[in-house]
Amino acid sequence: MSTSSAGPAAVDPDVVRRTVDAVWRMESAKLVGALTRVTGDVGLAEELAQDALVAALERWPQTGVPDRPGAWLTATAKHRAIDAFRRARRLADRTEALGRELVEVEEPDWAAALDEVVADDVLRLVFISCHPVLAREARVALTLRLVGGLATPEIARAFLAPEATVAQRIVRAKRTLTAARVPFEVPTGAEFTARLSSVLEVLYLVFNEGYAATGGAQWTRPDLCAEALRLGRVLAELTPHEPEVHGLVALMEIQASRLGARTGPGGEPVLLLDQDRGRWDRVLIGRGLAALERATGSGRALGPYCLQAAIAACHARARTAAETDWARIAALYEALAELTPSPVVELNRAVAVGMAYGPAAGLELVDALTDVPALQRYHLLPSVRGDLLVKLGRPTEARTEFLRAASLTRNEREQALLLDRAASSAGPPA
């Protein structure tokens, strides 16, 4: 059995603090969820839960960490909730005492209600955190805070935002939810689908923030990916019959499997087809493919996340870059473009078509995009075009494209790479 029952004197405060953090991360979503269900106010619920956390930080260094720390936190929060209710009622009693009828308020059986384990509590918390009355960045912050159990400074660090800004964002978000009287429930029918897509968007935003890296403190990057993935897996267990949830999880698992292979020794980006596939994380790929199978097993038409996951899976399944099933990828992009038309998806499709059916076919699609306003300053358009022109043996035109691409990117490493390609394209006489 555990050997952590060392005497109180032996308790290292640092270890206690880290243990409290760990327990908080494991328990807070369930705790805040249960408290919100009982109090009807997510802001109050979080305060009560935080009170319990503070109590643990004060007490555990003296008493040692209890055997069942999660249960301890819940019991403490429960007492605080009941105290808070009684205080509020006494206050009401005093103000009512000026002659008006004393309103008998029945004390709800919070103790029993909090002991009850309601599986939907966490799911409701997810839905309330991603509610459309909130701005997108508020949804992200609130989800990480309430569902992920991250502390405000951690969220601020991850998003390179000042702590005060994030704290303010969270406070306002909770107020907005209270003011809008957003019910603590899992929506049904058509609203469920709409709200679920907001939840998926928030999770994928968090993931991309980690995956695409806004720079700064590096260690936050994989941490954010890991947290988005964890929340995605939690959501997948809560909504097992939603293909798009499994699709998003599959997409994130497979993308995360490449995290270690995406940068070279000097920190330079390594493109997908140049990556050492031996460095891809097989555990995550296996999980991603399994999630994709769960997603597609229902036989329902594939949504955007499932399609993107299916594309990612094509790469994951190919043992070498040359084995990539580009025809299938091109077809999947075509389906994606139908669902979510976007010039960037089209450009992706052009790349895949170029690989599957030859550079001329790809170029035809790219040329159809050159007048799209949204892509005018997008360096990857001329870069893709240049690449196809090289393959078609038209180096002079390719050079112009690479130079143009270089002028459009603000990233020095990428610029150097593009100028390099421009220089080598000019080589032999046309």
Add this chain to the structure above:
Amino acid sequence: MRFMVIVKGNEDTERGVLPTEQELAEMGAYNEELVRAGVMLAGEGLHPSSRGARVRFAADGSATVVDGPFAETKELVAGFWILQVSSREEVLEWVKKAPFRSGEVEVRQVFESDDFGDAMTPELREQEDRMRATVAEQQGS
């Protein structure tokens, strides 16, 4: 970070004694909790060492196969989990919840490529479109 949680063998696991219905139910509930919390990446139980073998290497690189079973029961591995958590303390809190009443479980951190934490390029800084990164990646030459 990832940890491998190694469940040590005992005479029962070595004899191939199957868990009781109650033990199975408790373990099932525990695994479910790990999955629902999004921390379990993998987990397996192993057959007794009598169904396994060891491969011994000599200085000249030659290999000799030694068939199980192996004697040092307590040093044998009977099963494992791979858990993804955010701290050592978190994995320990999870392990403390495991439904064991005897024996020992070893917790070891898994080496991971930390390269991806290095020198983040502003390359993909503008991520207004989630597809952008995919284009950049696919555009290998």
